[in-house]
Amino acid sequence: MTACALESTDLRRVFGAYPTGVTAVAALVDGGPVGITANSFTSVSLEPPIVSVCVAHTSTTWPVLRTAARLGISVLGAHQERHGRALSERRADRFGSLRWRATADGAILLKGASAWLDCGIEREIEVGDHDLVLLRVHALDDDPEVPPLVFHGSRYRRLSA
């Protein structure tokens, strides 16, 4: 390993060597569903219950999404690659035929996911070209029967036994 000028292509490739799950962060805003795909989701604290996502300053959806009182985080199931693609595309009707439900507070949870968290923004910290968003978890659930979708090396993958 040699020290050298850090190119963004190298950073993306090496950061992408770390496998993650894939989440949908979504809420109702002005009565309509708004959301993005995010693989930066991480659990942070048990007491109080806090998770985080990192959102790029280039996101056009985040300034809208962050105005919602509650954000739903759905951990995508292995069969939900289509959901990951749809919610990361810059197009008008991202939710199209996706099946989802909204909580009374407006968090959007995708049906058929592996796990769900109903969160409120606790703090946003500007870090370089992203915002580190700390979210307090108000409710959560999971379906252990649904295996998770994995993102690794810029590709969607599935776990195998």
Ligand SMILES: Cc1cc2nc3c(=O)[nH]c(=O)nc-3n(C[C@H](O)[C@H](O)[C@H](O)COP(=O)(O)O)c2cc1C
């Ligand atoms: C698998 C995957 C993971 C992503 N993870 C993040 C993420 O953690 N943070 C982020 O800001 N954007 C992430 N994106 C990009 C957003 O989903 C979205 O494409 C981006 O915010 C541009 O759309 P927008 O301008 O509507 O926000 C990810 C995209 C994909 C396909």
